[in-house]
Amino acid sequence: MVGVSTAERAGGAGQRGGGADRTPKQDRSRATRQRLLEAAVACLAEHGWAGSTVAVVAMRAGVSRGAAQHHFPTREDLFTAAVEYVAEERSQALRALFPQGPRGAGADRRAVVAALVDLYTGPLFRAALHLWVAASDEEQLRPRVTELEARVGRETHRIAVELLGADESRPGVRETVQGLLDMARGLGLANLLTDDGQRRERVVAQWAALLEETLA
Template identity: 60%
Template sequence: MEPRQERSRATRRRLLDAAILCLAEVGWSGSTVALVAARAGVSRGAAQHHFRTREDLFVAALRHAGAARVGEMRRHAAGLPTGRERTEAVVAMLVDAYTGAEFAAGVQLWAAAANAPALRAQVLPLEEDVGRQAHRAAVELLGVDEGAPGVRESVQACLDLARGLGLAGLLTDDGPRRERVVRQWAVMLDAAVGAARSPVR
């Protein structure tokens, strides 16, 4: 790759990372393109060269963060245990995916989109795409056959549970309760999808 292209990619990455942190820390109303550019260490003109509008910037940032998180989960697949222990490990991994700055930023964008039709039109396809990726990764990590009765719904319920626990954790330190819920949900999920697990798992 040419140095100019590499510099352009590096600038884009810095902008995306800075956008996530801005959204998580100061919310949608406080997250301007100028603030993101300053935090990324680039000019506002450089930011607008990469992203035509404020909405484009923040939607791209959430898309980037979502894909990175799913990729990270897949990279950890080889280290997962087998059998029922695998189910709990996967549930814990999915719950952890709905914590941190990326999730906090996502919540800020969702809340803003709820009352802004133009932003909502961009956020909905993003959420559908990220949701599909997360669902596919969960099925792969659990090692189950999604075609078996109830598996798809059980996996989706797990993702919905993880999002709910993430929301609860935004306001308080919900760690101890979250651990208990993860253990119990893993037992219930294993009972629901265990028969659909590949024998090699």
């Protein structure tokens, strides 16, 4: 009887404050998911695919392995979601750098080029690179990474076109923008082994000048 009475009291409290009780639980779940995604990217960037297990990520995120698998049933789910999450965060951060939109950004294309290059010189790119290498050997991972890379690539291209104020209906403009992104990826690869900052600044300045000429 005591148990029933306690349950009834708990139930009544839940009914009175059900919305308030559910919201913190949802917030905690979102926070746990975000910690897992950020930890997965950090582990992948630091340890590569072979050294990044669900258990290692869970420990770094400060959650149990069971909690990690509740959010991401498989290792592939976790790491593809992690790279996609941070890619979206970086895209939003890039847009936030130029809140004035295409017209204002287009007036300073060198800043846009530098910001785009920065997308490929941080832990996200390093993590993504490890994921690409793993996907070349892991059959179950390859389709997910291929689809993810295509989506991230399309979104980055759209952002670049918007911020540069580029008119892709003009001949050669689309190829020039894509060439910029390919160049940025190459600079990111060069930066993996050594700090290539000085040469990168010169290349950014040259590409900005080329874009001014092509997009004018």
